[in-house]
Amino acid sequence: MRQDEQAALRELHGDYAQLLWRFAMRLVHDRAQAQDVVQETLLRAWQHPEVLTREPAALRAWLFTVARNLVIDEWRSARHRHEFGTDQLPETPADDATERVLDAWLVGDAMESLSADHREVIRLAYYGGRDTASIAAELDIPEGTVKSRLHYGLRALRLALEERGVSGR
Template identity: 60%
Template sequence: MARNLVIDDWRSAHHRLEHARAELPERAEPDQSERILDSWLISEALATLSAEHRDVIIRAYFGGEDTNTIARALDVPAGTVKSRLHYGLHALKLALQEVGVSRP
């Protein structure tokens, strides 16, 4: 009887489908392709801007600098920085729309 119990347990789905492992399985990483594509599209669109607009946008949005810090670094009035941000973002939006990117 003990022999039959061992054989039944061995043949059960429990032994065929579950495998013990010493280490945990790797975690699945989220797909990064959309983030990479977005970065590429933004880089391409930024390249179409003037150097002044591009520099201000990069400092403000990617560097996290405020208007006054950017103004001091570029030696221009804060109003000029605000103006460049406004017109630069408008041009960036148009450049992205030209390649088919629209606001969700």
């Protein structure tokens, strides 16, 4: 770009940017969009340097017509018709509970195949969140027995789940 063109564009910006912005704000009521309209209008003036040689009244009319047409084009665009701003976040999709329900049913069915002793220590440890000492105290059995029942009960549970088509790991 030549020096004289740069100077003309700076002068154009200085003379018309604020006026165009106020004009665009009255049309769009959005600061960012008004600024975009001004930038695009001045860009089009830069792309058509012959416009810069017009009389001031004709240049002003051309700039305001371009700005108005940009706003109208935006209003007519599909983006404007189908998109809208909101202060609320979109709904977050809820997790599909089907998978969890089926897993719970499968584990419950497999748990039924265990002995009552194994089922009880697994329930207290994994569903109750209890440690071996509290399980031993509640069931009035030694801690080693609790550990043994947990070990063999989990092995039997894994085997029962594999028989039902659940793969290990």
